[in-house]
Amino acid sequence: MISWREFDDWELSPHTGWTRNHWAALADHLLLVARRYASPAHARVSFPGPPGGYGADVDGLEGFARTFLAAGFRVAGERGRDPLGLMEWYAQGLAAGTDPRSPERWVRLDEHGQAKVEAASIAMVLHLTRPWLWDRLDPVVREQVVDYLAPAIGSEYPPINWVWFQIVVEQFLASVGGPRSEEDIDAGLELSDGFARENGWYADGAERSYDHYAGWALQFYPLLWTEMAAGDPRADSRRPVYLRRLESYLGDALHLVGADGSPLVQGRSLTYRFAAAAQFWAGARAGLTTPSPGLLRRAASGIARHFTDRGAPDDDGVLTLGWHRPWRPIAQSYSGPGSPYWAAKGLFGLTLPEDHPVWTAVEEPLPVESGDYHLLLPAPGWLVSGTRADGVVRVVNHGTDHSLPGSHLTDSPLYARLGYSTATAPLIAGEHAAHPVDQSVVLLDADGAPSHRTGFETLPAHRLPSGALAGSSRWRAHWVTPESEGADHGHGRSGRVRLGPWIQVVSVLRGPWEARLVRISDPGGAPWQGPLRVGGWPLPAPEPSPDGTVTASDAVLCSRVLGGPGLEATGVVSAEDASPLAERTLVPWCATPSAARPDRWYHALVYLGGGEPAGWPDISWDGPASARVRWPDGTADVVDASGGAVSAAPRRTSAP
Known part of the structure; x- marks a missing residue:
């Protein structure tokens, strides 16, 4: 196990002690441990544990694609420096996984929907590491990769955050001379625009579904796509809009992190743990200065340290299905032993070099460390x-x-x-x-x-x-x-x-x-x-x-x-x-x-x-629907309980 404390720098990071060295060590640790569970040609990484609801073939693909995220972020931020040979190791897996004749070949996008999710991670890393991986692949392997990703074109994707998986894959294909559908991208962008809500928030589809996907997917992919599609008028015109939404959203999201680094324990896919940090790194990579780089790093590092201090990864170096320690019920029925490695999204900050302001700025306190607050979030309907x-x-x-x-x-x-x-x-x-x-x-x-x-x-x-x-x-x-037990995707029955x-x-x-x-x-x-x-x-x-x-x-x-x-x-x-x-x-x-x-x-x-x-509030009724709440400090509020509207603005009175 890593002795995390050896990297501590309490002057640069007075709240967490964490620096880029901690993040790099976490990524390297996860990647080296993952090699123990890889197939001979590295195309499948099958972590220990019972298979997920989609079967062992999908589990092995998830293990590859999600650890590939960590490897890609690591090498991209080092501008190609790769002492662990990550690109070579994953290049072998790419060759075998996309080879339809290989015993390690991957489930295809037209065989199982989950492959559409993992394909987006593969395409994203190939984009971020292009000079050190894609450009060095054998032409035959490049052709195999294009053939593997091509079924995304014209395919149906659920009208939720998944639309970005199709957009990212097709944008990468276009960048390497492969096929793509302009109609697919236009339709996906239009659908995603329809998810936008007040104050920069996104709903995950048409339903009132607000959770961590709002940040680690719906804020994350749009700006990444504008990088991939730079020069395309659609991307260039949308980027300022996406930036404004992210800036507004992050102002709220920072208020949803506890002083101990815990994200809000709400919504599905919680087993992805420190993937919740991805939204803050997205702000840093996009060049936002509000919120400040030191505050963005404070939030991200606090989240990661929250989990590493509490048993994730475990003593064997594995990210198990759980929250702190292994606890299978937190996962959805489709989750398998490779699923938790989408936590690698939270390592996105490693794409930024060590001299980036997000790494050199002094940490600033979270809102909850600075004082008490009350925040109204209209989009999700939350009082905070x-x-x-x-x-x-x-x-x-x-x-x-x-x-x-x-x-x-x-x-x-x-x-x-x-x-x-x-x-x-x-x-x-x-x-x-x-x-x-x-x-x-x-x-x-x-x-x-x-x-x-x-x-x-x-x-x-x-x-x-x-x-x-x-x-x-x-x-x-x-x-x-x-009507039936059915699959658990996090919603009601x-x-x-x-x-x-x-x-x-x-x-x-x-x-x-x-x-x-x-x-x-x-x-x-x-x-x-x-x-x-x-x-x-x-x-x-x-x-x-x-x-x-x-x-x-x-x-x-x-x-x-x-x-x-x-x-x-x-x-x-x-x-x-x-x-x-x-x-x-x-x-x-x-x-x-x-x-x-x-x-x-x-x-x-x-x-x-x-x-x-220290004291209890007191509630009295001035009429059939008018409630007076006197708080322990003597302050009072009156509300019209019939609709929750303010009916009076009383002055502060002395405590009883």
């Missing part, structure tokens, strides 16, 4: 709170569910929960993955089964006079009997649906607190007979903790839920092996002791912070 004291970033979610308004699917724990943070993880495995308890507002049917919220309607969000944020959503409570009352939730977020206001409305028919339950933050708890407190991330992390009138029933769910962060997860909850009353506003206080709260 970062607190310097504990370094935790929290997101209250009223806009993301990997679906569309009006759908009635089961809730994906990775998308449809009411809250996500950099210090907690949703319950992804076990009974509560499909039966929401953490960060939820549910109705319980006669069998005790909780309702789902996917398909909700997002209501207005506002910044309140105190600086707090108010957001809201409403949905028809529903229960789903899935369809099936036979039972509909219940409407639920509206208004969240008022300030610091570590959320004041959660809830009302159910019976759409007619028989009165609702089941309880209402409000679930809080899922607390990673390595040991049983009856009071809900646990030491995490060098601070005492505490999760609490305090119900107001009518929510007197309380408890803590203890879930075993349900989250990648700990063997046990504790979820506090409160509920109505009996059937919830329609058209009555209930409220609960939901807390996640470092240590026990």
